[in-house]
Amino acid sequence: MRESAVPEQHPGGLSRRRLFGLVGAGTAGALVAGGVGGAIGRATAADAPGVEAAATDAATDAVPFPGAHQAGIVTPAQDRLHFVAFDVTTGDRDELVELLRAWTAAARRMTAGRDAGPVGAVDGDPDAAPDDTGEAIGLPASRLTLTIGFGPTLFRTADGVDRFGLEERRPAALTELPAFPGDELDPAISGGDLCIQACADDPQVAVHAVRNLIRLGTGVVRVRWSQLGFGRTTSTSTAQATPRNLFGFKDGTNNLKAENGAALDRFVWVGHEDGGGDWLAGGSYLVTRRIRMLVETWDASSLDEQQRTIGRAKGSGAPLGQRAEFDPVDMTAQGEGGPAVPETSHVFLSHPTNAGTALLRRGYSFVDGSDGLGRLDAGLFFIAYQRDPGTGFVQVQENLRGDAMNEYIRHTSSAVFACPPGVQGEDDWWGRALFSA
Amino acid sequence: MRESAVPEQHPGGLSRRRLFGLVGAGTAGALVAGGVGGAIGRATAADAPGVEAAATDAATDAVPFPGAHQAGIVTPAQDRLHFVAFDVTTGDRDELVELLRAWTAAARRMTAGRDAGPVGAVDGDPDAAPDDTGEAIGLPASRLTLTIGFGPTLFRTADGVDRFGLEERRPAALTELPAFPGDELDPAISGGDLCIQACADDPQVAVHAVRNLIRLGTGVVRVRWSQLGFGRTTSTSTAQATPRNLFGFKDGTNNLKAENGAALDRFVWVGHEDGGGDWLAGGSYLVTRRIRMLVETWDASSLDEQQRTIGRAKGSGAPLGQRAEFDPVDMTAQGEGGPAVPETSHVFLSHPTNAGTALLRRGYSFVDGSDGLGRLDAGLFFIAYQRDPGTGFVQVQENLRGDAMNEYIRHTSSAVFACPPGVQGEDDWWGRALFSA
Numbered sequence: 035m036r037e038s039a040v041p042e043q044h045p046g047g048l049s050r051r052r053l054f055g056l057v058g059a060g061t062a063g064a065l066v067a068g069g070v071g072g073a074i075g076r077a078t079a080a081d082a083p084g085v086e087a088a089a090t091d092a093a094t095d096a097v098p099f100p101g102a103h104q105a106g107i108v109t110p111a112q113d114r115l116h117f118v119a120f121d122v123t124t125g126d127r128d129e130l131v132e133l134l135r136a137w138t139a140a141a142r143r144m145t146a147g148r149d150a151g152p153v154g155a156v157d158g159d160p161d162a163a164p165d166d167t168g169e170a171i172g173l174p175a176s177r178l179t180l181t182i183g184f185g186p187t188l189f190r191t192a193d194g195v196d197r198f199g200l201e202e203r204r205p206a207a208l209t210e211l212p213a214f215p216g217d218e219l220d221p222a223i224s225g226g227d228l229c230i231q232a233c234a235d236d237p238q239v240a241v242h243a244v245r246n247l248i249r250l251g252t253g254v255v256r257v258r259w260s261q262l263g264f265g266r267t268t269s270t271s272t273a274q275a276t277p278r279n280l281f282g283f284k285d286g287t288n289n290l291k292a293e294n295g296a297a298l299d300r301f302v303w304v305g306h307e308d309g310g311g312d313w314l315a316g317g318s319y320l321v322t323r324r325i326r327m328l329v330e331t332w333d334a335s336s337l338d339e340q341q342r343t344i345g346r347a348k349g350s351g352a353p354l355g356q357r358a359e360f361d362p363v364d365m366t367a368q369g370e371g372g373p374a375v376p377e378t379s380h381v382f383l384s385h386p387t388n389a390g391t392a393l394l395r396r397g398y399s400f401v402d403g404s405d406g407l408g409r410l411d412a413g414l415f416f417i418a419y420q421r422d423p424g425t426g427f428v429q430v431q432e433n434l435r436g437d438a439m440n441e442y443i444r445h446t447s448s449a450v451f452a453c454p455p456g457v458q459g460e461d462d463w464w465g466r467a468l469f470s471a
Numbered sequence: 472m473r474e475s476a477v478p479e480q481h482p483g484g485l486s487r488r489r490l491f492g493l494v495g496a497g498t499a500g501a502l503v504a505g506g507v508g509g510a511i512g513r514a515t516a517a518d519a520p521g522v523e524a525a526a527t528d529a530a531t532d533a534v535p536f537p538g539a540h541q542a543g544i545v546t547p548a549q550d551r552l553h554f555v556a557f558d559v560t561t562g563d564r565d566e567l568v569e570l571l572r573a574w575t576a577a578a579r580r581m582t583a584g585r586d587a588g589p590v591g592a593v594d595g596d597p598d599a600a601p602d603d604t605g606e607a608i609g610l611p612a613s614r615l616t617l618t619i620g621f622g623p624t625l626f627r628t629a630d631g632v633d634r635f636g637l638e639e640r641r642p643a644a645l646t647e648l649p650a651f652p653g654d655e656l657d658p659a660i661s662g663g664d665l666c667i668q669a670c671a672d673d674p675q676v677a678v679h680a681v682r683n684l685i686r687l688g689t690g691v692v693r694v695r696w697s698q699l700g701f702g703r704t705t706s707t708s709t710a711q712a713t714p715r716n717l718f719g720f721k722d723g724t725n726n727l728k729a730e731n732g733a734a735l736d737r738f739v740w741v742g743h744e745d746g747g748g749d750w751l752a753g754g755s756y757l758v759t760r761r762i763r764m765l766v767e768t769w770d771a772s773s774l775d776e777q778q779r780t781i782g783r784a785k786g787s788g789a790p791l792g793q794r795a796e797f798d799p800v801d802m803t804a805q806g807e808g809g810p811a812v813p814e815t816s817h818v819f820l821s822h823p824t825n826a827g828t829a830l831l832r833r834g835y836s837f838v839d840g841s842d843g844l845g846r847l848d849a850g851l852f853f854i855a856y857q858r859d860p861g862t863g864f865v866q867v868q869e870n871l872r873g874d875a876m877n878e879y880i881r882h883t884s885s886a887v888f889a890c891p892p893g894v895q896g897e898d899d900w901w902g903r904a905l906f907s908a
Contacts, residue, residue: 116838118841155786156784156786160773160774162774163772167719168718168785169717169718171786238701238715241838245770245847245849248767249770257841257845258841258845260841261840262699262839264674264675264678264701265673278605278609280682281605282592282603282605282608283605329682333600335600336598337593348601349608399606401699402699402839404555404697410694410697412678
């Protein structure tokens with residue numbers, strides 16, 4: 035009988051969906067046998083009638099967790115985002131290390147489509163809180179990736195305190211971003227000692243993962259800020275179609291992509307030669323900016339104004355003066371009254387030719403209700419990975435001072451993090467090389 | 472040649488996706504021929520190379536807009552929500568009527584997977600703002616439904632002013648909800664003269680629809696509040712699996728469903744005999760409540776406490792003491808220390824047997840960032856349709872005073888609306904029967 039054989043064969047390897055099939059029937063048996071409070075879990079699977087047939091294998095849409103680099107950077111961008119930044123509330127380095135170990139174990143499990151802990155939402159002692167909160171029971175892995183980053187304040191606080199003995203290991207590149215003209219940053223939703231980026235094709239899976247990591251962090255960290263994104267605004271693989279942002283334009287046509295191996299080594303991955311110690315080699319720097327888009331103002335502007343602001347055609351996404359989306363941007367092409375791609379356009383100023391650098395972007399659109407003034411609080415949660423923030427985001431952003439798009443956007447949150455390389459093997463954990471040296 | 476034939480055959484019936492295929496290539500031709508600011512649109516389709524083959528028919532996942540009832544009530548619940556409430560800023564009844572006509576026309580188009588207006592994001596005069604904001608270009612209809620409701624304040628303000636000559640047509644049942652113990656309502660995100668519920672399987676499609684309706688309302692209405700929901704928490708059809716809410720439990724097992732014809736007539740649809748004039752017959756009353764869930768507290772509670780609070784098993788969703796999710800709730804079944812389904816459980820108190828009524832719920836989970844105290848601002852945006860709020864939500868809610876779940880939730884927003892019946896035929900519009908009599 036296949037159902038009863040499964041627990042013996044794969045006691046620790048059941049997917050949430052498979053587990054759900056078993057527990058769905060097993061629960062009833064336990065309830066009848068043991069009353070309301072009876073233990074419910076995989077051990078009761080032998081009681082299950084033929085529900086297993088309905089289960090599917092969650093592993094089919096799981097993104098591997100270990101690797102040379104963390105997943106969630108060049109992974110083809112998933113549809114939904116839950117991003118969270120934490121303040122570390124403990125002063126005890128060992129407690130922080132224990133949390134990083136526990137987070138890694140939970141991340142391994144959840145990215146494989148399993149519960150956050152070995153005793154799931156419906157298993158074990160009825161008098162204890164389950165390891166998992168349960169809202170993802172029955173859902174597949176949904177290409178969930180969990181990506182961790184360490185903020186500058188983890189190494190030394192704004193007051194210069196080296197809380198965890200990490201200051202000497204801080205790479206020089208990991209420092210607060212400079213102020214930019216027009217910044218309207220809210221400190222309450224900026225910065226953070228740690229961050230976790232959860233991306234998945236199902237928002238419930240991303241939210242579930244963040245929530246369970248928050249729960250594991252009780253007493254060690256606390257949520258500083260959190261941001262949901264409902265729609266990806268860039269592609270990170272040539273296999274993906276270019277999506278549209280809330281300006282209605284295709285975004286990220288010229289984004290760095292997973293297939294650009296040499297460019298990734300040049301612009302995204304930190305190398306051994308980059309300083310800051312080997313702990314970050316194979317990692318990347320993450321910059322987040324919550325960019326409010328003044329969509330009401332934008333929507334009142336003409337098609338021509340919109341296209342000249344972006345530098346691309348709204349329909350096809352082609353650079354102005356060209357025919358198709360992926361045609362090269364021609365800075366010399368002439369239009370009716372001057373350059374086809376205006377020199378104040380976003381494409382002109384952010385293009386690698388003019389910015390002198392490149393970023394891997396994987397941002398998400400957001401709508402956080404309305405602002406009390408009758409406008410949607412909508413925009414782009416900008417996420418970019420780079421080898422060095424100074425020669426990455428900062429350099430690009432400096433070049434955007436004259437960007438015609440600035441009239442339509444406001445940066446309301448900012449953060450920078452160093453994301454270590456991927457974990458290797460079963461005993462590795464997030465940040466091991468940083469904390470163990 | 473199929474591409475060039477399409478505009479002649481169906482000049483007004485192109486789906487967004489089909490249009491996109493045409494415009495994607497047509498744009499380039501227009502740009503080359505007419506320069507940057509050249510008109511871009513369907514007329515250029517004859518220039519298009521073979522891109523049509525990649526287009527699919529958006530109509531395959533379109534929900535019909537006209538009907539005896541508005542779509543979005545018994546329609547099988549879509550995955551994502553954008554809900555918006557408006558204040559009417561004009562005092563001119565004709566302006567309001569014009570907006571309702573314009574909204575209806577746009578809703579017809581967008582629910583069919585088309586642009587908000589006849590001159591789409593990439594068509595027409597480059598010196599004019601397009602009719603459509605463009606971010607849904609290329610996306611199918613995604614089962615979008617748009618459902619309108621009229622709040623009590625549309626009929627008479629809090630000061631008793633009858634702004635639009637509607638007070639005599641206000642049904643007695645359309646009145647502000649009473650206060651309930653434990654309410655922590657924020658007036659800024661409660662109430663509203665009008666509301667539109669946008670549900671779709673793609674959040675970008677729901678957001679696009681709301682945004683374009685907001686835009687059409689400029690100068691007549693303004694956004695009072697807006698709420699996104701990322702995951703449906705109930706089913707409204709027996710064909711749908713029961714989803715899980717942020718307590719990790721299956722929600723809405725006993726919900727009224729599309730297939731419950733007689734029960735819908737009894738509990739959901741307003742009848743001619745219900746008073747308030749015929750304009751609302753075939754409509755329904757909508758109650759929304761933003762319910763913050765104290766997930767951190769919940770997650771720290773034991774499995775037994777959680778199950779006894781809900782009255783169901785967390786795994787299977789079976790009523791406590793029963794075997795399977797859809798087994799009837801047995802109020803007389805005994806457990807180890809008393810009734811199997813505790814008399815303070817949510818299931819016990821909200822069950823039609825004890826509440827004496829039934830609701831059609833179609834709520835959504837939300838996470839609106841965090842609260843500044845280290846907690847996720849997460850919960851359930853509760854949506855319920857009923858024949859009469861007094862014998863629907865109010866009666867149920869009164870019965871939940873002793874609900875064990877109250878410890879874990881806070882109601883932060885509340886609103887009630889009368890939703891007219893569906894529009895009929897091409898000339899009908901939202902609220903015609905209310906405003907034309």
